[in-house]
Amino acid sequence: MNAQAPAPVTVTVTGAAGQIGYALLFRIASGAMLGPDVRVKLNLLEIPQAAQAAEGTLLELQDCAFPLLAGMEVFEDPVKAFDGANIAMLVGARPRGPGMERADLLKANGGIFSVQGQAINAGAAADFKAVVVGNPANTNALIAAAHARDVPASRFTAMTRLDHDRAVAQLAAKTGAPVSAISNLAIWGNHSASQYPDITHATVSGQPATELVDQGWIADEFIPRVAKRGAEIIAVRGGSSAASAANAAIEHMRLWVQGTPAGDWTSMAVPSDGSYGVPAGIVSSFPVTTSGGDYTIVPDLAISEFSRARIDASVAELLAERDAVAELGLF
Numbered sequence: 001m002n003a004q005a006p007a008p009v010t011v012t013v014t015g016a017a018g019q020i021g022y023a024l025l026f027r028i029a030s031g032a033m034l035g036p037d038v039r040v041k042l043n044l045l046e047i048p049q050a051a052q053a054a055e056g057t058l059l060e061l062q063d064c065a066f067p068l069l070a071g072m073e074v075f076e077d078p079v080k081a082f083d084g085a086n087i088a089m090l091v092g093a094r095p096r097g098p099g100m101e102r103a104d105l106l107k108a109n110g111g112i113f114s115v116q117g118q119a120i121n122a123g124a125a126a127d128f129k130a131v132v133v134g135n136p137a138n139t140n141a142l143i144a145a146a147h148a149r150d151v152p153a154s155r156f157t158a159m160t161r162l163d164h165d166r167a168v169a170q171l172a173a174k175t176g177a178p179v180s181a182i183s184n185l186a187i188w189g190n191h192s193a194s195q196y197p198d199i200t201h202a203t204v205s206g207q208p209a210t211e212l213v214d215q216g217w218i219a220d221e222f223i224p225r226v227a228k229r230g231a232e233i234i235a236v237r238g239g240s241s242a243a244s245a246a247n248a249a250i251e252h253m254r255l256w257v258q259g260t261p262a263g264d265w266t267s268m269a270v271p272s273d274g275s276y277g278v279p280a281g282i283v284s285s286f287p288v289t290t291s292g293g294d295y296t297i298v299p300d301l302a303i304s305e306f307s308r309a310r311i312d313a314s315v316a317e318l319l320a321e322r323d324a325v326a327e328l329g330l331f
């Protein structure tokens, strides 16, 4: 090893023993997220009941002999797990159990994300960046940011790249074009069934997507199919999306760190700056471009009446979630 090689990037992964964690860790260690020349140190955070399973995953990571993997450790203490973290993949969350109301779910996850926000505040690196995958992802990001007072809220984002990829794949299947021909598709709002997958600015091989599909398909098939795809996967697979969610988390962070390609954007849920009438502070999905490790909400897009109504409906749901966690004293 060259003595002057840059220090490895510390990536903290929560919920490391879960199904998304298992699909995520090996690809991060292989260089798929940060590039083929960037060494990584993996900090795996789990609850005590799952820490042994995470230790087992470490053994398998060791057995891969990844040249870029500079260290790895399992933690049960969030303060230790986030100490020096450059990047956090916040996957671990409490799933909805039998008889749990929405407020119970928000409360259980609010407890997790407030503690993790405090731990991030205590010791994360100056260039810290987080993507929240664990549901309800947008509101969990809001809670974590609120408890990390010294870290800019803009560093806490939530994942809607899976929705973005699902939408690209559906549009490709409908038009018969390869996925690589599709650009400028956007997801707005919440990572929930209220999200708005928007093809009004999308192109397929340079041609406006709206010239290739009819409005009936967009409203009655495309939007509900993408928005309810998580439930469709659960119904067909018998378990929630795992490898596709891990892939999207890698893409989210890869694009944030390495930049979006010229002429295209990605979708990320980020704290609103008031753009497009989305109240400031709400963690809502927008089309964003990225460069030099920063992101920018794409400005000045024309928003049709059809789009406006759908963005507003999803934002209303986010405001209701924010009010619910505020009532619980979590935000």
Ligand SMILES: NC(=O)C1=CN([C@@H]2O[C@H](COP(=O)(O)OP(=O)(O)OC[C@H]3O[C@@H](n4cnc5c(N)ncnc54)[C@H](O)[C@@H]3O)[C@@H](O)[C@H]2O)C=CC1
Binding pocket: 014, 015, 016, 017, 018, 019, 020, 021, 045, 046, 047, 050, 091, 092, 093, 094, 095, 112, 132, 133, 134, 135, 136, 137, 159, 160, 162, 163, 191, 240, 241, 242, 245
């Ligand atoms: N944003 C998105 O597009 C998607 C989000 N999800 C969400 O991702 C989350 C994880 O999904 P899976 O991996 O399938 O679930 P899973 O149940 O297989 O794994 C979750 C893991 O998190 C751990 N965990 C729970 N509390 C923790 C804490 N306080 N600290 C550290 N770890 C903790 C559990 O022990 C478990 O190992 C779920 O909330 C799921 O709804 C899933 C798919 C897509």
Ligand SMILES: O=C([O-])CC(=O)C(=O)O
Binding pocket: 135, 162, 229, 230, 231, 233, 240, 241
């Ligand atoms: O729907 C779920 O429970 C998991 C999820 O967030 C998705 O697949 O988009």
